[in-house]
Amino acid sequence: MLFFNNAATWLTMKLVTRAVKGTHDLFGDEIRFQRKILRNARQWLESAGAFELATPVFEFTEVFQRGVGQTTDIVQKEMYTFSDRAGRSITLRPEGTAGVIRAFIEHGMKVMPQPVRIWYAGPMFRAERPQKGRQRQFHQVGYEIIGSDSYVADAEAILLSYKILESLGLRQMRLRIGSVGDSQDRMKYNEYLNSVLTPHFDDLSTDSQRRLVSNPLRILDSKAPQDIALLQELDVKPLLEFMGEKSRKHFESVKKALEDLGIAYTIDSRIVRGLDYYAHTAWEIHHELLGSQSALGGGGRYDTLVETLGGAPSPGVGWALGLERVTLAMQAEGLSPDAASRPLIYIFPLAAEFAEKALLAAQSFWPQVSAQYSLSAKKPAKGLREAEKRGAKYAGIIGQDEAASEAITIKNLHTKEQKLLSLKDAAALLKGENNEAH
Numbered sequence: 001m002l003f004f005n006n007a008a009t010w011l012t013m014k015l016v017t018r019a020v021k022g023t024h025d026l027f028g029d030e031i032r033f034q035r036k037i038l039r040n041a042r043q044w045l046e047s048a049g050a051f052e053l054a055t056p057v058f059e060f061t062e063v064f065q066r067g068v069g070q071t072t073d074i075v076q077k078e079m080y081t082f083s084d085r086a087g088r089s090i091t092l093r094p095e096g097t098a099g100v101i102r103a104f105i106e107h108g109m110k111v112m113p114q115p116v117r118i119w120y121a122g123p124m125f126r127a128e129r130p131q132k133g134r135q136r137q138f139h140q141v142g143y144e145i146i147g148s149d150s151y152v153a154d155a156e157a158i159l160l161s162y163k164i165l166e167s168l169g170l171r172q173m174r175l176r177i178g179s180v181g182d183s184q185d186r187m188k189y190n191e192y193l194n195s196v197l198t199p200h201f202d203d204l205s206t207d208s209q210r211r212l213v214s215n216p217l218r219i220l221d222s223k224a225p226q227d228i229a230l231l232q233e234l235d236v237k238p239l240l241e242f243m244g245e246k247s248r249k250h251f252e253s254v255k256k257a258l259e260d261l262g263i264a265y266t267i268d269s270r271i272v273r274g275l276d277y278y279a280h281t282a283w284e285i286h287h288e289l290l291g292s293q294s295a296l297g298g299g300g301r302y303d304t305l306v307e308t309l310g311g312a313p314s315p316g317v318g319w320a321l322g323l324e325r326v327t328l329a330m331q332a333e334g335l336s337p338d339a340a341s342r343p344l345i346y347i348f349p350l351a352a353e354f355a356e357k358a359l360l361a362a363q364s365f366w367p368q369v370s371a372q373y374s375l376s377a378k379k380p381a382k383g384l385r386e387a388e389k390r391g392a393k394y395a396g397i398i399g400q401d402e403a404a405s406e407a408i409t410i411k412n413l414h415t416k417e418q419k420l421l422s423l424k425d426a427a428a429l430l431k432g433e434n435n436e437a438h
């Protein structure tokens with residue numbers, strides 16, 4: 001019994017001292033990379049007329065079952081689904097679009113001037129096998145244009161994601177674009193896949209045998225070597241060859257618009273995105289220096305999703321970028337994140353009883369001035385060294401005289417000039433400094 005207790009304690013301690021597999025803590029460079037990506041995304045997207053929408057991280061499971069699609073890997077194997085206390089099925093969002101469309105319908109956004117442009121950011125959850133660039137909790141920034149079926153909206157969406165990535169300094173990207181046609185094209189194509197694959201049913205993986213019945217198109221997305229080999233051996237034709245006039249015209253127009261906008265692309269005739277809501281244009285942006293998880297982002301048109309989720313018909317198009325992947329790409333290209341913030345002044349008390357005065361001084365400089373202070377006493381030489389180590393331009397010293405008179409001795413660490421100032425005058429001096437320039 002004792003052993004069991006110890007083992008249980010050992011296990012508990014193991015569990016409370018590490019993050020769940022596939023999740024991670026963001027701090028240091030990593031969060032500064034994400035902050036930079038989000039800042040650039042916000043600037044580009046809001047300048048194009050988008051407003052920010054923050055949907056809850058969990059929704060009723062039906063939102064994703066219907067939105068993302070029953071036959072997708074996401075819905076079948078990757079969702080974090082649980083019953084809430086009232087026994088309703090709840091799911092942590094595996095992606096952002098379904099929730100955005102739910103909100104679009106719920107808040108009657110169809111009465112707003114159309115199309116509406118929405119951007120969002122936040123954590124997403126998929127129970128995938130973790131590896132570099134693939135996590136169970138990851139972060140996305142996304143953009144949706146809802147209420148237009150124009151090919152120009154597709155071009156705008158792609159353009160904006162490209163511009164955001166370029167504004168971060170990224171250069172080694174490749175846009176892969178394809179079309180998944182409309183529902184009629186897909187029906188024809190599924191019939192074709194059925195006719196060529198059914199005679200080879202036994203050669204397919206179990207997952208793909210199931211897909212052959214539920215949604216043959218998904219077989220093209222299979223990672224199972226036997227499926228890949230079979231598709232190659234049978235020289236299966238791409239969906240592009242089954243597209244009707246309307247789909248073909250839309251695709252041609254998007255490609256032409258991208259050429260006009262100077263965005264290079266390659267055609268990916270077998271593009272199958274991991275979500276069922278796409279129609280017509282679908283694309284991914286890959287990075288040349290990343291390994292197997294090289295997609296920085298992906299998106300496409302979804303003309304029936306609003307109806308699928310119970311709203312009046314409203315065609316849309318959008319994308320999401322994965323912040324962890326964009327970070328890896330920026331690191332691979334040697335780009336830097338936002339600079340770590342350095343204090344303009346570092347204040348230290350010469351005796352422990354003046355620590356509260358150091359706080360008083362710091363708060364008179366906040367928030368315009370970045371001011372850090374020491375909670376413990378420091379001898380002058382040590383305090384000055386510490387100020388330099390933290391990259392401060394000034395050191396603030398609080399001794400007996402300063403503490404008694406609401407004053408502070410300020411030393412410029414570059415010029416070595418030192419003066420005793422009232423807190424008010426010190427605040428005026430520091431606030432006049434350009435925080436960035438030191």
Ligand code: HAM
Nearest residue numbers: 095097134135138295296297298299318319320322325
């Ligand atoms: P998605 O292709 O599933 O599309 O995800 C977009 C991006 O999120 C991926 O290209 C990748 O960078 C990142 N990502 C996805 N899964 C993971 C993971 N497990 N770990 C790390 N990063 C990941 C969507 O989510 C659609 N909602 C995009 C969209 C918006 N389509 C239309 N509107």
